[in-house]
Amino acid sequence: MATRLKNxxxxxxxxxxxxLVYPAEFxxxxxxxxxxxxxxxxxxxxxxxxxxxxLGFWLNAVADVIVTAPGEHMQVLWRDxxxxxxxMWQWPTFSIVAVTALALGIGANSAIFSVVNATLLKPxxxxxPQRLIWISGSNLPGGIKDESASGPDxxxxxxxxxxxxxxxxxxxxxxxxxxxxxxxxIPGGAVSAGFFHVLxxxxxxxxxxxxxxxxxxxxxxxxxSYGTWQRWFGGDRQALGKSITLNGSPYTIIxxxxxxFLFPSATPSEIWTVYDSATLAKRGRRGDHLGxxxxxxxxxxxxxxxxxxxxxxxxxxxxxxxxNTNWRINTxxxxxxxxxxxxxxxxxxxxxxxxxxxxxxxxxxxLLLARSxxxxxxxxxxxxxxxxxxxxxRQLLTESVLLAxxxxxxxxxxxxxxxxxxxxxxxxxxxxxxxxxIDRTVLGFNFLVSFFTGIIFxxxxxxxxxxxxxSKALTARGTSQGRRGGRMRNALTxxxxxxxxxxxxxxxxxxxxxxxLASVDPGxxxxxxxxxxxxLPATKYSDGMSVVTFYEALxxxxxxxxxxxxAGAASDPPFLSDNYWSFTVQGRPPLPPGTNQDAQASIxxxxxxxxxxxxxxxxxxxxxxxxxxxxxxxxxxxxxxxxHWHGEDxxxxxxxxxxxEKGPNWREIVGIVADTRSLDxxxxxxxxxxxxxxxxxxxxxxxxxRTEGDPMTALPDVRATVYSLDKEQPLHSVRPMREVLAxxxxxxxxxxxxxxxxxSSALALAxxxxxxxxxYSVSQRTHEMGVRIAxxxxxxxxxxxxxxxxxxxxxxxxxxxxxxxxxxxxLMANLLFGxxxxxxxxxxxxxxxxxxxxxxxxxxxxxxxxLADPVVALRCE
Amino acid sequence: MSTGSRSVKELxxxxxxxxxxxxxxxxxxxxxxxxxxxxxxxxxxKIRLGPGTLYGSIRRMLADGLIxxxxxxxxxxxxxxxxxxxxxxxxxxxxxxxxxERLQSxxxxxxxxxxxxx
Numbered sequence: 001m002a003t004r005l006k007n008x009x010x011x012x013x014x015x016x017x018x019x020l021v022y023p024a025e026f027x028x029x030x031x032x033x034x035x036x037x038x039x040x041x042x043x044x045x046x047x048x049x050x051x052x053x054x055l056g057f058w059l060n061a062v063a064d065v066i067v068t069a070p071g072e073h074m075q076v077l078w079r080d081x082x083x084x085x086x087x088m089w090q091w092p093t094f095s096i097v098a099v100t101a102l103a104l105g106i107g108a109n110s111a112i113f114s115v116v117n118a119t120l121l122k123p124x125x126x127x128x129p130q131r132l133i134w135i136s137g138s139n140l141p142g143g144i145k146d147e148s149a150s151g152p153d154x155x156x157x158x159x160x161x162x163x164x165x166x167x168x169x170x171x172x173x174x175x176x177x178x179x180x181x182x183x184x185x186i187p188g189g190a191v192s193a194g195f196f197h198v199l200x201x202x203x204x205x206x207x208x209x210x211x212x213x214x215x216x217x218x219x220x221x222x223x224x225s226y227g228t229w230q231r232w233f234g235g236d237r238q239a240l241g242k243s244i245t246l247n248g249s250p251y252t253i254i255x256x257x258x259x260x261f262l263f264p265s266a267t268p269s270e271i272w273t274v275y276d277s278a279t280l281a282k283r284g285r286r287g288d289h290l291g292x293x294x295x296x297x298x299x300x301x302x303x304x305x306x307x308x309x310x311x312x313x314x315x316x317x318x319x320x321x322x323x324n325t326n327w328r329i330n331t332x333x334x335x336x337x338x339x340x341x342x343x344x345x346x347x348x349x350x351x352x353x354x355x356x357x358x359x360x361x362x363x364x365x366x367l368l369l370a371r372s373x374x375x376x377x378x379x380x381x382x383x384x385x386x387x388x389x390x391x392x393x394r395q396l397l398t399e400s401v402l403l404a405x406x407x408x409x410x411x412x413x414x415x416x417x418x419x420x421x422x423x424x425x426x427x428x429x430x431x432x433x434x435x436x437x438i439d440r441t442v443l444g445f446n447f448l449v450s451f452f453t454g455i456i457f458x459x460x461x462x463x464x465x466x467x468x469x470x471s472k473a474l475t476a477r478g479t480s481q482g483r484r485g486g487r488m489r490n491a492l493t494x495x496x497x498x499x500x501x502x503x504x505x506x507x508x509x510x511x512x513x514x515x516x517l518a519s520v521d522p523g524x525x526x527x528x529x530x531x532x533x534x535x536l537p538a539t540k541y542s543d544g545m546s547v548v549t550f551y552e553a554l555x556x557x558x559x560x561x562x563x564x565x566x567a568g569a570a571s572d573p574p575f576l577s578d579n580y581w582s583f584t585v586q587g588r589p590p591l592p593p594g595t596n597q598d599a600q601a602s603i604x605x606x607x608x609x610x611x612x613x614x615x616x617x618x619x620x621x622x623x624x625x626x627x628x629x630x631x632x633x634x635x636x637x638x639x640x641x642x643x644h645w646h647g648e649d650x651x652x653x654x655x656x657x658x659x660x661e662k663g664p665n666w667r668e669i670v671g672i673v674a675d676t677r678s679l680d681x682x683x684x685x686x687x688x689x690x691x692x693x694x695x696x697x698x699x700x701x702x703x704x705x706r707t708e709g710d711p712m713t714a715l716p717d718v719r720a721t722v723y724s725l726d727k728e729q730p731l732h733s734v735r736p737m738r739e740v741l742a743x744x745x746x747x748x749x750x751x752x753x754x755x756x757x758x759x760s761s762a763l764a765l766a767x768x769x770x771x772x773x774x775x776y777s778v779s780q781r782t783h784e785m786g787v788r789i790a791x792x793x794x795x796x797x798x799x800x801x802x803x804x805x806x807x808x809x810x811x812x813x814x815x816x817x818x819x820x821x822x823x824x825x826x827l828m829a830n831l832l833f834g835x836x837x838x839x840x841x842x843x844x845x846x847x848x849x850x851x852x853x854x855x856x857x858x859x860x861x862x863x864x865x866x867l868a869d870p871v872v873a874l875r876c877e
Numbered sequence: 878m879s880t881g882s883r884s885v886k887e888l889x890x891x892x893x894x895x896x897x898x899x900x901x902x903x904x905x906x907x908x909x910x911x912x913x914x915x916x917x918x919x920x921x922x923k924i925r926l927g928p929g930t931l932y933g934s935i936r937r938m939l940a941d942g943l944i945x946x947x948x949x950x951x952x953x954x955x956x957x958x959x960x961x962x963x964x965x966x967x968x969x970x971x972x973x974x975x976x977x978e979r980l981q982s983x984x985x986x987x988x989x990x991x992x993x994x995x
Contacts, residue, residue: 022929030936033961034928037910064927072933 011042015061021069023076024391080398087399088406094371095403098364101768102407104761105360106453107414108353110438110446112754114419116346117442118435119339125262126334127200128295133302134330134337135167135292135309141326150288151280153316153324154192157292160312163305164294168198169280171290172265173273175246176537178728185535185732186228186246188271189263192280195272196223196257198295199264205229206240206255209274216278222251226259228270246273248539264293264334268428285323287580293334306331325592338431344831345751348506351824352758355503357449359762360407361457362496363769368400368461369489370776379465392466400458401451408450412438415446422754427746460488486777493773494813500759500766501817501850502824507752507759508842509825509835514752516834517745522574523676523685525613529737530711531576534722534729535700544628544697550725551693551701555605557721558705563714566706568608571698572601574676575740576733581689585644586654586666599640599689600678601657603696609673611704619651619671627694632667637675640687657689667691681745682833704737711736751831763853770857774806778861790870799862806858807851814850818843883941885968891976894934897924899943899965899973906947908960909935935963943969 015038019031038061045053088095123129135157137147149157149169158167173190176183196208208223222244224232233239243250251273263269280290296305309329317324332340372379382392416438426433534554541547551569558567572579581601584591591597606622609615617638626633634655641650650672656664675685693701707714715734722729742749778785785798825837835842891899901907901915909931916924926934938944947964965973987993 026932026936030932033909034932036960037913037928037931040910041913060925060927064929068927068929068933072936 012039015039015042018062018065021065022072024388025076026072076394077398080395081402083395084399084402088403091371094367095406097768098367098403099407099410101360101363101765102404102450102453103410103414104765105353105357105411106404106408106446106450107411107418108356108758108761109449110408110411110415110442111418111422112346112349112353113445113449114415114438114442115422115436116350117439117445118437119342119346119430119432120335121441122432122435124264124335124338125201125260129334131165131296131298132199132334133164133294133296133305134332134334135294136330137313138328138330139326140328146330148289149292150285151275151283151290152285153288153327154290154292155277155281156316157309157312157329160315161294161305161308163297163300163308165297166194166198167292167294168192168195169275169290169292170195170264171275172267172269173271174535174732175271175273176248176535176728176730177244177246178248179245183728183730185730186271187268188222188273189265189269190273190275192275192277195274198293200295201257201261203255204258205237206253208255208257213274214276216276218276220249220251221254221274222246223255223257223272224253225257225261225263225270229256246271248537262432264338265291285320286582294331302331302333342430342747344828345747348510348828348831349751349754349758351827352503352506352755355499356758356762356765357453359496359499359503359765359769361453362492362499363765363772364400364403365457365461366489366492366496366769366772368458369464369492370772372461372465375465383466389466393462396462396465397455397458400462401454404450404454404457405447408446408453411450412443412446415442422750426750427743430747430750464488489773489776490809493769493809494816496766496769497810497813497850497854498817498820500762501814501846502820503755503762504759504846504850505818505821505843506825506828507755508846509828509832509837509839510748510752510755512839512842513832513835514745514748517681517748520677520681522681522741523614523674524574526737526741528707528709528711529612530705530707530714530718530734531573531702531737531740532718532731532734533576533700533702534731536726536729538699540726540728541699547697547699548694551605551697554703554722554725555607557724558703558718559607561714561717561721563708563717564705565708566607566611567703568611569605569693569701569703570608571603571701573608573612573702573704574678575737575744576702578678581657583655583657583689584664586656586664597644599636599687601689601691603691603693603698603701605693608690608704611706612676613706614676615674617672617674619669621671621673622690622692624694626692630695632665632695633670633692634667635671635673635690636669637673637685637688639675639685640689641672643687655689679744681741702733748831748833763850766850767853767857770806770810770854771860773809774802774858775861775864777805778802778865781865785865786870795866798866799859802862802865803855803858806862807854810851810854810858814847814854817850818847821846885972885975888941888943888972889976889979891972892934893924894926894930895938895943896973896976897926898931898934898938899969899976902944902963902965903970903973906949906962906964908962910960912963938969942966943972 012035016031016035019027019034022031042057045057124132126132135149137149137153138145139147148171151169154167154169161167168191170189170191173188174185175188176185191209193209193211193214196202202208203223204226206223209221212218213221224239229235229239233242239253240255242253244253245251263272294305296302306329309331313324313327313329317327379392383389419436419438423433423436426436536547536550541550555567555569558564571577579601580598582598584597604622606624606626609621619635622633622635636650644650645653650669652668654666654668656666658665673688673690675688677683678686678688705711705714705718719731722731785801788798788801789795821843822838829837897916897920898912900919901912904915907915909928913926913928913931916926935944939946943966944963945966947962949964950962984993
């Protein structure tokens with residue numbers, strides 16, 4: 001009997017602890033009854049069936065609690081929500097201000113998170129993408145950190161390694177299509193046969209390349225992108241096996257890739273052909289442009305593969321000292337290669353939106369604290385009526401979470417619009433930008449951030465509001481929150497100012513850096529300069545003579561066009577392409593193997609420099625007399641002269657970048673021209689070398705036209721002129737140079753713009769915050785001010801008190817924010833151009849700006865205090 | 878006719894738990910455990926209302942005006958002062974009747990479709 005009683009008491013206690021799952025309110029109301037009912041039933045069951053039934057009994061009891069407790073919680077939540085909505089409705093201005101501030105903060109976070117999600121978090125759309133690695137070369141003694149691979153090196157890496165399942169290479173390929181309407185240049189790629197297999201993406205129709213395609217002399221085949229297949233063939237399955245003419249040769253279509261297939265390069269790619277190994281083997285070991293991707297074997301990690309590939313590179317160095325001395329191998333995850341460059345900018349934006357959200361939180365928390373003063377009576381009444389503190393906190397948190405969810409919903413709309421705008425203005429070469437959008441992950445993020453934001457900004461006001469001095473609150477005529485609430489509000493104001501200062505300093509640095517970058521002189525005039533590229537096919541223009549004849553005739557006709565001031569052409573003009581040639585100087589000892597001495601080279605027509613506006617520094621320019629039958633000549637840039645002649649006069653010296661059977665093909669330097677920047681406005685000018693077009697004709701040239709007005713208006717005439725010479729030659733990459741230059745700094749412009757928007761929002765929120773606190777403080781001190789004025793204080797004294805109190809907070813906030821800025825801006829160092837992370841001008845300007853804004857935010861409420869009527873103020877007593 | 882703002886129709890169909898509680902209280906006032914016993918007895922053990930289900934339903938039924946707490950105690954010998962007793966309201970009785978009619982019409986329907994033997 002005693003044991004049974006003991007059991008029953010234990011069962012009671014256990015059941016009572018199970019009841020903790022229910023809301024406290026429900027427990028208080030029915031907990032005792034439930035325990036009694038439980039005890040009776042337990043007793044009944046034990047008497048009837050004995051201990052054997054205990055397990056089933058307990059299972060039933062637990063199931064009963066699990067099934068019914070959520071419903072009771074929902075019931076309480078529902079009531080709290082209805083109450084919270086009523087409160088929101090009662091305080092419309094408060095609700096609108098709070099929801100707007102939160103929408104700004106949460107919306108900015110969701111928008112930037114959608115970018116983070118699409119670029120950094122989503123796996124690449126390949127099979128087991130975590131096993132894919134990017135492989136490139138480096139020659140650190142020669143100052144080269146990352147270099148594309150060459151055909152022979154690639155073949156050796158592939159055949160000798162044991163840590164990779166397979167390895168594939170690819171390069172850009174832009175064939176001219178001629179049998180599908182107007183001739184057009186198609187952006188595409190040439191890949192090794194295992195390419196699609198390594199990525200693990202099969203064709204959606206037909207097949208991808210197979211090993212048998214890797215044979216010299218086999219008929220040429222292509223795989224199309226889904227978009228190209230739709231455009232050319234309207235999605236007709238009969239396209240398989242059809243022949244198209246590319247660069248004047250027939251190619252058979254063997255497959256179509258899925259719509260979501262992503263070619264692993266920044267530029268768009270719509271058609272792919274296959275490299276055969278024999279052709280790859282014949283290429284030079286240096287100066288090739290192959291991207292290489294490998295798939296790690298199961299169980300092999302990156303450092304292991306890295307070590308093995310570098311052992312192979314060391315072996316190749318011994319076998320081919322001429323070309324492979326000092327060359328080593330870089331490896332990195334493919335995802336890192338795809339998005340590594342934008343990571344720092346995204347990180348800075350992410351930090352800035354978190355700051356913005358924290359500022360919004362501080363702002364709303366301040367508003368809640370101020371409002372809680374007005375709700376003291378309501379809360380005191382509820383406590384007096386028996387509501388417990390936890391229940392009150394839960395109710396107040398429901399209100400703040402509901403506010404945050406409303407802010408989050410509005411923020412989601414802002415984020416949706418913002419992301420659409422962002423993708424529209426984002427430069428196309430930002431990796432994976434087309435994947436950015438509001439998807440389920442972003443929705444989940446938005447919800448979580450909203451929820452926790454509600455808890456964060458609601459917790460402190462809820463804790464404070466739930467412990468009012470009941471007797472005071474219920475009897476006092478006026479309401480005030482006392483010292484504790486005031487201190488908390490001051491702390492929040494200081495915090496939001498500090499965060500705003502740090503954010504503004506970051507934005508200020510980026511703006512300064514961007515302005516510096518945008519004002520860099522590229523070394524030529526980009527105004528009214530049209531650029532487009534022509535690539536003559538080898539099938540039609542098989543010898544140098546025919547190529548020269550075509551371009552000479554074309555330039556002559558283009559120059560004669562109305563509105564065209566000058567026309568020139570270059571193989572690799574600045575900001576459009578770059579090409580590096582190694583060279584030797586006559587009379588100097590040969591360079592040791594593995595030493596890198598190169599220059600950016602471009603083959604140019606005589607009028608190129610005049611068209612671009614690149615001035616001659618010394619010597620002479622090229623002329624029409626510099627042709628095939630005259631002496632070989634070259635021009636070099638000032639940097640090249642300085643770097644490789646060290647004060648000596650290079651004019652008259654001879655250099656060579658190629659070797660024939662007779663030995664090096666020496667060229668005499670006849671002049672020095674000004675430097676130009678090449679692909680990056682922020683990078684110092686590289687050594688540059690120019691060769692006259694007549695002496696080294698190229699089929700692919702970029703044409704440059706200096707026009708009287710808007711260069712794009714000349715385009716129809718230009719196109720007609722090209723077609724008048726050869727109607728199968730498409731113009732491609734047609735762009736005004738100004739746009740080319742603007743695009744080269746578009747990423748910096750975008751991050752500067754975004755950070756400036758976030759910082760401006762932060763400034764506005766911080767200003768509202770300071771204003772709110774000061775206005776509230778003034779309203780609380782009306783009586784004190786009235787007394788002071790009645791005692792003979794001058795309005796200016798009142799102003800001093802109010803502004804002094806506000807500015808003290810502001811200055812503390814600004815000081816902390818500056819300190820935070822000093823620490824955080826160090827992380828931005830590699831995003832800045834020509835601007836130190838601790839730039840004093842930026843720091844001082846932001847400090848001055850924030851001080852001015854804070855002063856204004858204090859001054860406006862202090863005006864009200866100055867006008868306090870002592871009679872009215874004292875009447876309140 | 879309704880209690881509070883809800884009409885009989887709005888409350889139908891009832892959950893099995895609510896209907897069984899109404900049936901249990903139709904004979905007279907009972908406390909929670911007694912309701913549980915009655916439901917179990919009437920259904921030969923097929924319906925076993927757990928305390929959570931019972932008191933969750935009671936809370937809602939009180940709010941809807943189907944039942945009310947009563948101070949009157951039944952026969953003193955059977956009385957247990959520790960417990961709360963519940964009483965079926967007139968509205969609750971009408972709701973129970975309406976639910977029974979609803980079920981009956983379903984039974985008639987099932988018969989017409991020869992799903993049940995008479």
